Amino acid sequence: MANGWSIFVGLAVIVAMCVGAWVFAPKGENQVLWRSSLILSFVSCYLMWAITFLAQLHPLIEPRRSDLRKEYVHH
C-alpha cells in the first residue's frame, strides 16, 4: 500500500491540484492572490507530509517501551 512510491503518487496528486488551482482560480484582480496562495499551501503541505513519510521510510531506530501489559501487546 503505502511504500516508497507513495511519494511520487503524492507528488502527482499535488501537481494536479496545483494545475487545478492555477486554472480555476477566480478571475479578477485577486487571481494572482488565489493562485499563489493555493499553490504555495499545497506545496508546503506536501513538503511536510513527504518529509514525515520519508523519515519513516527506512527508520534507523525502532520504538521501544517497557510499560506494556501482556493483554495489550498484540494490539
Place this chain on the structure above:
Amino acid sequence: MAPSRDTPFRSADMSMVQLYISNEIGREVVNALGELGLVQFRDLNSEQSAFQRAFTQDIRRLDNVERQLRYFHAQMEKAGIPLRKLDLDVETLAPPTTTDIDELAERSQGLEQRVSSLNESYETLKKREVELTEWRWVLREAGGFFDRAHGNVEEIRASTDNDDAPLLQDVEHNNSAPDVERSFSGMNIGFVAGVIVRDRVAAFERILWRTLRGNLYMNQAEIPEPLIDPATNETVQKNVFVIFAHGKEILAKIRKISESMGAEVYNVDENSDLRRDQVHEVNARLNDVQNVLRNTQTTLGAELSQISQSLSAWMILVGKEKAVYNTLNLFSYDRARRTLIAEGWCPTHDLPLIRSTLQDVNNRAGLSVPSIINEIRTNKTPPTYLKTNKFTEAFQTIVNAYGTATYQEVNPAIPVIVTFPFLFAVMFGDFGHALIMLSAALAMIYWEKPLKKVTFELFAMVYYGRYIALVMAVFSVFTGLIYNDVFSKSMTLFDSQWEWVVPEGFEKGTLVARLKSENYRYPFGLDWRWHGTENDLLFSNSYKMKMSIILGWAHMTYSLCFSYINARHFKRPIDIWGNFVPGMIFFQSIFGYLVMCIIYKWTVFWFDPANPQQPPGLLNMLIYMFLQPGFIDMPLYPGQKYVQVFLLLLALIQVPILLFLKPFYLRWEHNRARAKGYRGLGERSRVSALDGDDEDGNGNGRHSVASDDEGVAMITQDLDDEEHEEFEFGEVMIHQVIHTIEFCLNCVSHTASYLRLWALSLAHQQLSAVLWSMTLGPALKTTGIGGAIYIVITFTAFLCLSCIILIIMEGVSAMLHSLRLAWVESFSKFAEFGGWPFAPFSFKQMLEESEELKEYTG
C-alpha cells in the same frame, strides 16, 4: 507595458496628475475626490505659512462652528442627555452644499446664544436659590440661638449686677428700661449671622478669636442637608454661625473677616416677629425661584435633546468640510484667472474614474469651463499603494509594520499569506488546540458585523487578525494531524507500520518493535506506535530538526527567487547576474546539498540484510566538508569526495563574483555613457514642455502665472529632493561588500535560525504532555464518586490551562517566531523596503483615524 489592472502582486501604477479646477467648484470637486479617496495631493504652497493661505478664513469659521458644537456636547454631558451616534455603515451623509454649511453655521450660532443665555439665567437662578436656602437656614438656626439667648439675658444681668465689670457698665445704665429693651441692642451687643463652609469653621473661629482678642461670642450649627455650589455643581457642607460682639467697629471687622473667609453674611432681625415675616418672605421667594428654575431647566433640556439628534451628523459634516478646506489650501490659487491648480498622485488605472467624477461635478454645477486633469511625467518616485481587501488587510499590516515596500517591487505580503501561518503551524502543531483556535476564528468571521463594534482594545486586535488566525488554525489542523498530536495524545487513524516483538511467556519487560512489512509504511503523519515509547524523543527530534532545515531551505530559496522577479521587473540584468545567480549557487551548493543529502539518506535502506552499511552522520559530513575538504568520515554515496570538493569550490568562486561583478559592471556602464557624451540628468530637470526659459533662480518654487502669458502652463516640480545621484564607485563597492558579507553569513545563520521550528514544536508538545500528566492523566485512573469529582475539577483546570498557556501564550510565541522568520529570514532575500506609503485624501480614512470624531460615530 503596464498590466491591464492593478493586482496585489505589486503596488499599483501611480501617476502624477495636475488638476485645473474652476474656483467656484473647487470645494465640490475636493468633496467628491474625498469621497473617492484615490488622490494624494501635494502641498504647492509649502513656502506659505498657514495664515497666508487662501482658505484660512473658511477654516477659522468652521473651527468656530466646531467649537460651538463641542460646547453643545459638553452641555449635553452636563445635563446627562445621551448623544445619538451616527452609524456610518448604515447612514450616509449627502455631501453638503455651501448653503447647508452656512445654514449650519448660522443655526449653531443662534443655538449657542440661546443655550448660553439659558445657561446663564439658569446659573443666576441657581445661585439665587442657594442664597435663599442658606438664608432660610440662617434664619432658622439663628432664631434658635436668639430664643435661647433671650432666656439668658436675665441671668447675664444678674451675674453682672454685682460685678463692676467695665464692659457691662452700659447695661447697668439701662437697667430700668422696660421690657422691650430686654434685648441685645439694649446691651449694646451686636451680632453677625451667616453661613460658612464647614471645613473652614475652625480657621474662621481662630482668626476671629485672635483679631478680636476673645471679645466675641460665637454660636454655630451644622446645616444637615448638603448645599450645592452653583459655580462648580458640587455639594458642600456648611455651617450657620451667629457671632455676638460688642461695638460697631468690631462688628464691621467681623463682617470683613467673614467675607474674606468666603462666608456669606445674611441679614437677620433679632425681633422674632420680624424674623417670622422674613422667613415667610424667603420661603415665598424660594418657591418662585424654584419654579422658574424648573422651567428653565426643561427648556434647556428640550433644546439640548433636540440638538443631540443631529449633533453627530453636524460634527462629521463640519469635520469633512474642514478637511476639504485644508486640502484646498494645498492648491495653488490663481486669483487673476480664478482657477485652482492641484497636483497629486493617483493610481493610473483609476484615472478614468477620477476624470468622470470631475465631469459629474462639473455637470452638476452647470459650469461651462471644464475641469482639466492632466497626467504629467516626473522623475520622482511614486508612493507605494498596495490595495487590500478584508482578507489581505491584516497580512499587509504585518508586512507594513516592517517597512513600506519599494514602488512596484514584489509585494512581500503575497508569500507571507501562506508562509507565515504555515511556519506558525509547524511550531503550533496540535490537532486539539488547532480546532479550538479554528472555532474561535470562524466565530469571529461569522459574527463579523456585530463584533466590529467592540471597542475593547485587546479583542479588537485579535479581531483585526481574524483571517490570519483562520489560516493559522487551518494549517495547524494539518500539522497536528501530521504530528499525530491531539492534546498530546495520538490518534490511531491508520494501521501502524510497527508491531511488538513479543517473546514467549511475556510478563513484563522491555519490548522492541519491528516493521510489520517491508512494503507498508504509515501513510499520513507520524506513526502512533511511537507515542509513549522510551525513544520517542530521539526519533521525533531527529525528524523535526531535519524538517526545520528542509522547510527553511525551501522558504529561503523561494524568497530568493523573488529577487530575480524584482530584477527582471526593474530591468536590471546586473542584479540577476551579479546578485541573484551567484547568491543562488552559493546557497544551493552548501545548503541545497545538505538538503539533498538529508533526503537521500532517508531513502537508503541502511540495514538491508544483503548489504548492511553504517549510516553517516550528516552534521559531521557538513563540518568535514569545510574543515577537511576531500576527507570523508563515513561515505554516504560513492564519489562523494569529488562532489563535495567541487561544490565547495563552486561556492567559493561565487564570493568574488558577488563582490565585484556588479560594482565593476556599473562603473563600466557609467564610463561608457560618459564617453559617449551623456551626462547625468543634472540637478535641474524641467518637466514642463512649455516653459524652458524662466530660470529665475527659484527652480523649486512655484511660478505665479499672473504675469505670464497664455501659453505657459503651471507646471510645478519640487526638485529639492534629488532622485538622480552622482555615480560614485566607492559607495557602490562598499554597499556590495556589505551585501556580500551579509548574504554569505546569513545563509548560515538563517538556516540555523529555522531550527526554532523544531525547538518550539518540541516545547509545545512537551508542555501539553506535562499538562495532561498533571491534570487529567492521574484523574482518569481514579474511580467512584470521588473520581468523578476529581475529573470535573481537573478537566476544568485542563481546559483553562490549555486555552491560556498552550493556545494563547504558546500561540503568541509561535506567532512572534514565525513573524521573525518572515521579516528577517525571508524579506532579507528579496525586498528592499525603500518606498513611501500612499496616503490619499479620503473622508473614510479621516473618519476612521480621527480620535475626536470617534465619539460621534457608532
